[in-house]
Amino acid sequence: MATMVTLGKQLIEKTKRQWIEQGIAEGTITTAREMALAVVEARFGQVPEGLRNEIQRDLHLNELRDLHRAVVTAESLEKLADQHGYRLETSLGERWIREGFERGAIKSARVAVLAVLEEQLGQVPEGLREKLRVMEDLNELRELHRAALEGESLPG
Numbered sequence: 001m002a003t004m005v006t007l008g009k010q011l012i013e014k015t016k017r018q019w020i021e022q023g024i025a026e027g028t029i030t031t032a033r034e035m036a037l038a039v040v041e042a043r044f045g046q047v048p049e050g051l052r053n054e055i056q057r058d059l060h061l062n063e064l065r066d067l068h069r070a071v072v073t074a075e076s077l078e079k080l081a082d083q084h085g086y087r088l089e090t091s092l093g094e095r096w097i098r099e100g101f102e103r104g105a106i107k108s109a110r111v112a113v114l115a116v117l118e119e120q121l122g123q124v125p126e127g128l129r130e131k132l133r134v135m136e137d138l139n140e141l142r143e144l145h146r147a148a149l150e151g152e153s154l155p156g
Helices: 001-042 049-056 059-073 077-085 092-121 128-135 139-149
Strands: none
Touching: 001 049, 001 059, 049 059, 049 077, 059 077, 092 128, 092 139
């Protein structure tokens, strides 16, 4: 009888270890997916549906790590997609939404830079206003905003 109890305890312990190992594996994959999505969002402000689907499909942990590294070093979402074969959009509508999002972000950044400059300078020279109106690089606009907030002299 003691042997049966010992065998039962061993079987329970073995089963417990297997379930815990499975939970660890699933938790690791889930966290790797979440981190990949977070880095895409942090770097590029949005996660296109096609790339989100790619991240959430059944990738192995090493594939998710490679994807994470690729996102961290990518110059743009488009280059990431081209270099690694990822789809960014799943529809034409999503592409148009992204285009509108980018235009809105640029417009908002221009307004923010202008507002800070008006607050600090009072009157913003027309030449500077015109330069802001034609700027299309969101990162450059963000840098100008930061520089204006910190009272640094603006380039150009």
